[in-house]
Amino acid sequence: MSQKPIYLDCHATTPLDPQVLAAMLPYFTEHFGNASSINHVYGWTAEAAVKQARETIAAAINSSPEEIIFTSGATEANNLAIKGVAEAYFAKGRHIVTVMTEHRAVLDPCHYLEKLGFEVTILPVGADGLIDLELLEKSLRPDTILLSIMAANNEIGVIQPLGAIGAICRQYQVLFHTDAAQAIGKIPLDVEEMNIDLMSLTAHKVHGPKGIGALYVRRRNPRVRLAAQIQGGGQEKGLRSGTIFTPQIVGFAKAVELGIKAIEEDNSHLNQLKARLWEIISQLDRIYLNGHPSQRLAGNLNISIEG
């Protein structure tokens, strides 16, 4: 009997949960309607599924459903957030702050904006992978329009102090965007408590399908203005045109729902497994743990071996 190779690359993507697949399948077949077809039952069925999914995802981050804009994933959500804010607020200022350890889906849109005349400050992180809040506060200026810092890192798994960052942004009236691709369904996220104005999400890091995600866009206190980056049929409040991909959205919501339901149980199980694994491998010589020892995702162990 052949054995499958052991998969230890869940920051890159996760296997689809069979319950997620089961939830999606009817929307490929009998419920194939366009969620924007408002004059027949095929459209209504799809629309109802999308509405329910939007509510599930909104509840998962303590937002309201109208604040969820579905996108093709976190890359697109990051592009919409960063370029969308830049285009909408350039009269107020052209300075953006981000961090060295961001995903390329944040850094590359920032570099693109530099070419258009925006100024980008890229903050370093400490040896533990965490940002220095004092340094962050000092980097904010009257012309700073956006701060973009990820929730949990996709390599070393460290979790940034979102609540403290959000409080600083609110004090200086700078919009706060967080790429939470690795965080949704794994750590608690609360856009109100953490003062988050924009948050990028994706399904496929939490046992959902690839090719679907969302951008949370705050609608009050303050109301965030965004310039659409994809024009067309005006779906998603005009912020993301294109026919709504109902099966992916249904799967995304199911994955988030399952992830959140099991968050504590999964994290305590993973932390136990991780502690056992680290106990064994740390006995080897010249082996180091990268990132903060405890302020990190339960499923993440990132090590260096000297030489």
Ligand SMILES: *Cc1c(COP(=O)(O)O)cnc(C)c1O
């Ligand atoms: C995976 C990942 C992305 C890209 O998400 P897609 O949905 O694949 O576009 C962006 N940011 C982080 C932190 C990620 O881990």
